[in-house]
Amino acid sequence: MRIPILKLHNYLLISIQIDLDDQTAIQFQEDLLSKIHKSGATGVVIDLTSVEIIDSFIAKVLGDVVTMSDLMGARVVLTGIQPAVAMTLIDLGIHLQDVPTALNLEQGLIKLRQEMED
Amino acid sequence: MDFKSCVHIRQEWDIVGARQLGRDKAKELGFGTVDQARIATAISELARNIYLYAGTGKICFETIEDLEHKGLEIIAKDEGPGIRDISQVMEDGYSTSGGLGAGLPGVKRLMDHFDIISTHGEGTEIRTSKWVR
Numbered sequence: 001m002r003i004p005i006l007k008l009h010n011y012l013l014i015s016i017q018i019d020l021d022d023q024t025a026i027q028f029q030e031d032l033l034s035k036i037h038k039s040g041a042t043g044v045v046i047d048l049t050s051v052e053i054i055d056s057f058i059a060k061v062l063g064d065v066v067t068m069s070d071l072m073g074a075r076v077v078l079t080g081i082q083p084a085v086a087m088t089l090i091d092l093g094i095h096l097q098d099v100p101t102a103l104n105l106e107q108g109l110i111k112l113r114q115e116m117e118d
Numbered sequence: 119m120d121f122k123s124c125v126h127i128r129q130e131w132d133i134v135g136a137r138q139l140g141r142d143k144a145k146e147l148g149f150g151t152v153d154q155a156r157i158a159t160a161i162s163e164l165a166r167n168i169y170l171y172a173g174t175g176k177i178c179f180e181t182i183e184d185l186e187h188k189g190l191e192i193i194a195k196d197e198g199p200g201i202r203d204i205s206q207v208m209e210d211g212y213s214t215s216g217g218l219g220a221g222l223p224g225v226k227r228l229m230d231h232f233d234i235i236s237t238h239g240e241g242t243e244i245r246t247s248k249w250v251r
Contacts, residue, residue: 021130021131021134022130022133022166023131052155052158053137053141053155053159055137055159055166056221057162083152084156087155087156088155091159091227092224092228094224
């Protein structure tokens with residue numbers, strides 16, 4: 001399964017709407033990095049509104065993709081993390097401290113714009 | 119759902135199957151959305167451990183009851199290499215697989231009760247349960 005990546009101006013937008021298995025998550029990591037490379041996008045929003053579970057593996061893949069994109073010069077914001085998912089992540093002991101987040105897609109885009117102006 | 123039901127873990131995709139079945143069972147029993155997410159996440163961690171370290175095994179679900187409460191017990195069983203040092207794998211941040219090391223101590227925090235029996239060379243059985251609040 002492939003997760004669609006949409007391009008809008010110099011942003012990439014991703015909405016994850018499936019229960020992520022490990023293989024799909026890894027594939028997404030590769031797809032996003034190559035799309036950043038090809039498109040020259042400087043900002044990425046990954047919307048997780050429809051994601052009902054993030055376990056330690058998926059959290060690692062997401063955290064890694066943020067760091068990897070950063071290395072390439074694109075800022076990533078994770079948006080829409082569900083209350084249940086946030087609580088579960090903390091129980092698991094996963095804090096995703098250096099990962100920029102926002103309440104929703106709109107706030108995510110505002111955050112990216114602000115960071116790029118700085 | 120008094121009978122015991124199991125999901126065999128043979129391939130990576132079975133991790134998703136196990137946590138989806140577990141979430142359905144948690145929902146049926148009346149767990150709230152946050153506890154459903156906790157249970158599904160715990161199953162995901164246990165199933166991934168089986169897949170990574172033992173290759174194959176199974177995750178079983180059982181309804182538990184006392185006078186006032188209902189709950190769900192998850193049994194993760196494999197015949198893999200076993201765990202040499204249980205106290206070490208129960209430490210936060212310990213990982214042999216390059217993961218976040220949140221695995222078993224994380225599962226223990228997500229659930230109400232956690233028991234592990236592991237014999238080196240014979241396999242591991244983890245029983246963990248949660249009560250409906």
